[in-house]
Amino acid sequence: MFRHVVLFTWTEETTDEQKATLAAELAKLPGAIPEIRAFTFGPDAGVNPGNQEFAIVADFDNVEDFLVYRDHPVHQAAIAEHIKPIAASRAAAQFVFQA
Amino acid sequence: MFRHVVLFTWTEETTDEQKATLAAELAKLPGAIPEIRAFTFGPDAGVNPGNQEFAIVADFDNVEDFLVYRDHPVHQAAIAEHIKPIAASRAAAQFVFQA
Numbered sequence: 001m002f003r004h005v006v007l008f009t010w011t012e013e014t015t016d017e018q019k020a021t022l023a024a025e026l027a028k029l030p031g032a033i034p035e036i037r038a039f040t041f042g043p044d045a046g047v048n049p050g051n052q053e054f055a056i057v058a059d060f061d062n063v064e065d066f067l068v069y070r071d072h073p074v075h076q077a078a079i080a081e082h083i084k085p086i087a088a089s090r091a092a093a094q095f096v097f098q099a
Numbered sequence: 100m101f102r103h104v105v106l107f108t109w110t111e112e113t114t115d116e117q118k119a120t121l122a123a124e125l126a127k128l129p130g131a132i133p134e135i136r137a138f139t140f141g142p143d144a145g146v147n148p149g150n151q152e153f154a155i156v157a158d159f160d161n162v163e164d165f166l167v168y169r170d171h172p173v174h175q176a177a178i179a180e181h182i183k184p185i186a187a188s189r190a191a192a193q194f195v196f197q198a
Binding site: 002003005007040041042043044045047048050051052053054055057063066067070091092093094095096097098 | 162169
């Protein structure tokens with residue numbers, strides 16, 4: 001399997017409404033992009049200090065399916081409309097793992 | 100489920116041997132810490148520019164089990180001996196998801 005991980009912090013001006021809208025839009029992605037095998041996301045649980053504020057972990061059968069997701073217009077629209085306006089920082093990686 | 104995500108970059112001086120040793124030590128954690136429900140990790144696949152260099156995603160039944168892992172001496176030894184000597188940066192988050 002091919003796993004995509006991304007962590008965000010948000011700008012100080014980010015509202016709860018913007019965060020809720022993002023979560024609602026992210027929840028639509030698995031229905032719009034059938035290459036997604038598993039899709040999890042959520043705000044940081046607040047257990048550890050110094051954490052990022054939001055995480056997404058998405059699984060695919062292989063790198064080709066990840067690239068379909070990465071470049072998919074529905075995903076790109078979510079990034080442009082709901083992530084970029086509120087993101088202060090982004091950290092990401094993709095890696096292969098045995099399911 | 101409770102998901103722990105951490106991304107690292109390594110110092111320029113980090114050797115392939117240090118990276119291989121870290122992977123071998125991480126692979127031992129699920130056997131040493133029974134609270135771990137799923138444990139995946141690996142070097143960045145090199146698909147996207149600007150990524151972090153290494154990712155770990157670990158799943159637990161709940162936050163209490165995550166805390167057992169976080170504070171477990173075997174995990175803390177792996178951090179002290181195999182991560183801190185080579186880490187240039189660290190970004191992490193934990194979040195709740197529906198399995």
